[in-house]
Amino acid sequence: MSAGPERVWVLADPRAGTAAQAIGIAERLGEPFRTVPLEWGRLARLPLPWPTLMGLTPESRAAFVAPWPRLVISAGRRSAPVALWLKRRGTRIVHCMRAPGSGGFDLQVVGAHDGMPPAPNRIEILGAAHRVTPAALDAARTRFEALRDLPSPRVGLLLGGPVRAEGLDPAIAAALGRKVAGFAGSVMATASRRTGAAATAALAEALSPVPHRLHAWGSAGENPYLGILVWADVMVVSGDSVSMLSEALVTAAPIFIAPLGDEGPRHRALHASLQAAGQARPIDDAPTPFARQPRDEVARIVAAIRERGLLTHE
Template sequence: MMAAAERVWVLADPRAGTAAQALGIAERLGVPFRTLPLEWGPLARLPLPFPTLAGLSAPARAGIAPPWPRLAVSAGRRSGPVALWLGRRGVRTVHCMRCPGAAGFDLNVVGRHDGPPRAANALPILGAAHRISPARLAAAREEFADLGGLPGPRVALLVGGPVRAEGMAPGVARDLGARVAGFAGSVLATASRRTGAAATEALAAALAALPHRLHRWGSPGANPLLGFMAWADALVVTGDSVSMLSEALVTQAPVFVAPTGAEGRRHLALHESLYAAGQARPLAAAPAPFARPPIDEVGRICAEIRARGLLG
């Protein structure tokens, strides 16, 4: 009999944002799961629209061995062939994002901005799957209760950076900080790995005259991101981060998208999908508040997994 810990496998892509999509689903299913870190070999660069482990490094291939789980959760083009290979061995598969061979998954979760296929196994969602849940936000509101003492409106400023570049331009960060400082009572700002040190310091200078908290990437101690989100009266998120924009939708606050000039076609399509759904507005519309219901797409994914009997 399969051990409880082997009931679900997460095929974790080395890219944190991609892995978070699969991890977020597994965590919300509420059953024990095992994370298999994937490491790619040279063939992973090729489109592999069939079940195979050929894209994995030799050590990673050695880690894919029976007993097989009931369900495998994966995300990203490169992990798709691995999930399909497991599917050939009786494993049920849930895959996030489009990839070749998607018809072979039991459930294919695809953001509306990526043009989900018209297929029985496709589940279109707004944004992307992630690891933020309503319960985690509620716990963070208690953990970071001191943030409630900051003057309102409290604006959470979530700053990313170019996906394939060396940090955000300091001028962009400075202008963004000044724009938000112009309508906030206080700012709860967090920089990411992609922001870069120079842009982070430019942001800090722009916020200096206003009550604020700024979390620099790599700072010691707990990351207050969830606390910032839980206590925000409004959220401003840079348009270059699919993950942060998707996570912001779990809150009840208005969400504003800040352009940085580093957005690609997929990012712009995501923005338009959020605007069309009434879930976000461009930063140019701030600070005018607007009502939006929080959405929990990961919870909906998990409900669909159970409804289709993929957990057994």
């Protein structure tokens, strides 16, 4: 968005998945907004419990000049002190995820897997906020209509990889590919940056017995990710990705979670929360279908912002 006296600022963490939570909310508000990229200095590693810009690099700090916005949307622990610094200048704050100073937020968005107690300024959602919208899915239905011609059941496979490692073990990718190919009429798959070339090649080999479309990270052509969400009869999502699991909730397809083996407590809590809500099941239950309703959690967040008058004037 262009610079100027926008009423909404988005504090964009360098981590794409974290920034997407704040950006996704801003996009759904339908208001012009300014994206403020955050660059972290060494002090950002500390749990700064007060309103401050100390965690930012000097270059990033220079972007914080009046006129101040009406609403700031932020996500992640490190951006919380920055958002609260802006609140001292008269802004209102919508913050995603756990963070110090949560009592100072006008609205805090947390996942059910975070296990935080209810609070007047807190809304609990399944998964995390994201940028996939019903409108984007409607557009993708036409743009990727060719996927409809694949044999049913069409299985959408969203594959990630280790959060803090170089590439997924090819043996894990191959095993998952063989499992999915065993119950699919066809497979529509996409691999992420964390998957790695070797694991992507192993997945392609494992899927070779069935008709499939596999988009490798960085390959030519548009990633059919949204088309997969639209046209899949069944979704299989690797358990490492909070974003992909959350985005799959917008669809009506049964969701099966495929752990990759190194998920930590937070990811396991996410899996449990989705299963407890009847929104997902373990991969071992596939392909038995089950009914579920789409969950547009970002729409709930936007409704809460408007109901609380966070964009209105005093």
